[in-house]
Amino acid sequence: MSLKKCQQVEIDAANPFKNDVLDRKANIEILTQFITSYEQSIVLCIDAGWGQGKTTFIKMWQQSLKNLDIPTIYFNAWESDYTDDALIALIGEIGLSIQELTGEDKTTAEKIIGRIYKFAANFTKAAAPTMANLGIKAASGGLISADEISTAFGNLSESLVKEQITKYEESRKTLGSFKEALSELARCYADGDAHKPLVIFIDELDRCRPNFAIEVLEKAKHLFNVDNIIFVLATDKTQLGHSIRAVYGQGLDVNGYLRRFIDFDYLLPSPVRSDFIVSLSKQLGLDKYLNINIFYFPAYNYTLLNILKDITYLYKLTLREQEALCNILNIVMKTSTQFTQEEYILLFFLSVLKLKFPDLYKSLNRGSKSSFISNVLENINSQYPINTNNDIYYFEFLECMLLSVIRPASRFSYTKTIDDYVRKYNFNDVKKQKLIDSFDMVKRSEITIQDLLEIKNTIEFSSSFTLNWAV
Structure with missing residues (x-):
């Protein structure tokens, strides 16, 4: 439960590239x-x-x-x-x-x-x-x-x-x-x-x-x-x-x-899908929380850390933004009650929104549920085009979790929800099938606006602390 802050990358005198996680x-x-x-x-x-x-x-x-x-x-x-x-x-x-x-x-x-x-x-x-x-x-x-x-x-x-x-x-x-x-x-x-x-x-x-x-x-x-x-x-x-x-x-x-x-x-070339955030998670002791296989995708041996890494890549977080993200997660994960896997994914995503799109993040409140979800889905699709070469369903899973907030799967036809969503963004059949598969899993654990607000509150608590940048 001990908290740490990100440390500057140590430059080893004998081997300056010893900690070169960016392949420089x-x-x-x-x-x-x-x-x-x-x-x-x-x-x-x-x-x-x-x-x-x-x-x-x-x-x-x-x-x-x-x-x-x-x-x-x-x-x-x-x-x-x-x-x-x-x-x-x-x-x-x-x-x-x-x-x-x-x-x-x-x-x-x-x-x-x-x-x-x-x-x-x-x-x-x-x-x-x-x-x-x-x-x-x-x-x-x-x-x-x-x-x-x-x-x-x-x-x-x-x-x-x-x-x-x-x-x-x-x-x-x-x-x-x-x-x-x-x-x-x-x-x-x-x-x-x-x-x-x-x-x-x-x-x-x-x-x-x-x-x-x-x-x-x-x-x-x-x-x-x-x-x-x-x-x-x-x-x-x-x-x-x-x-x-x-x-x-x-x-x-x-x-x-x-x-x-x-x-x-x-x-200076931008870091390509590097292991920088993996290195930060180990440094802060977060890896023990994140090296957990996602039970929704057993065939892929896919962990929460993989999701965090991919979201970081797709949203093009700078190294300093990755530090800020890990600082948020460090405080939230060590001061809050245990999260479900769905809540972890939402925690990652909302934290990234806070760093990259603060106005969109701030618009999350009980009275703006529909407009917030609609704007967030628009944002996701601007970052994650349908031709992205990615066989993992996690973003579709995230999209379906958000859709279930405004159209709870237990009370609405998920088929109509997906059809409307596919029609709005003109998705292809591959994308539609990913959404269908993901919605089948979302129905097992419905997400509500209250869940999103509680996660936002934990993020805001972490933001009360300011840490010096290490990069």
């Missing part, structure tokens, strides 16, 4: 071969949606690179966006990572980072607001328009203009020295091996303040554009695009803008 090893090996083929600086974007395991992926990749003696640095941009300057945050993270070096490499690196600090100070000196910013922008490779320059000069006295031009020229000279020092530092990390890049992972960029996210991109691309330094951004490009438009306007061509900073995109 092949992706990482291909990407490693790709980045080690370049001697020039590149920026690679690992693009994936919210909750798809980007952080775990790059940490697994980072450990894999370490095992190949390829130097790496991990920078969580979101944890650093409280600072005012992305350059300071980036350099600070590099400075901290020097502690991992040993011997002469560490001594040399400390001297180099000291020089880099001085060069960086030149970029961040407080100066007259307009021209100073233009100087830094130009020095870092940004584009400046004639109108910006004209406005700046119009607002400054001649002496101030000369002062800012001098600072601009100094910053341009400093930029070359800055990059040269970075190149030396990269070689130091690689122990003098010119064929080993320094790989800097930047995580959680899409969660940062818009201005900070943009500044990180600019600094990574322009100031750190040094041979053998590779940046890997782990981000949701769609969300990052929203941040960029928040600064530059909704009409901005985000893809065109990002192409200035990102050399290559790699779309």
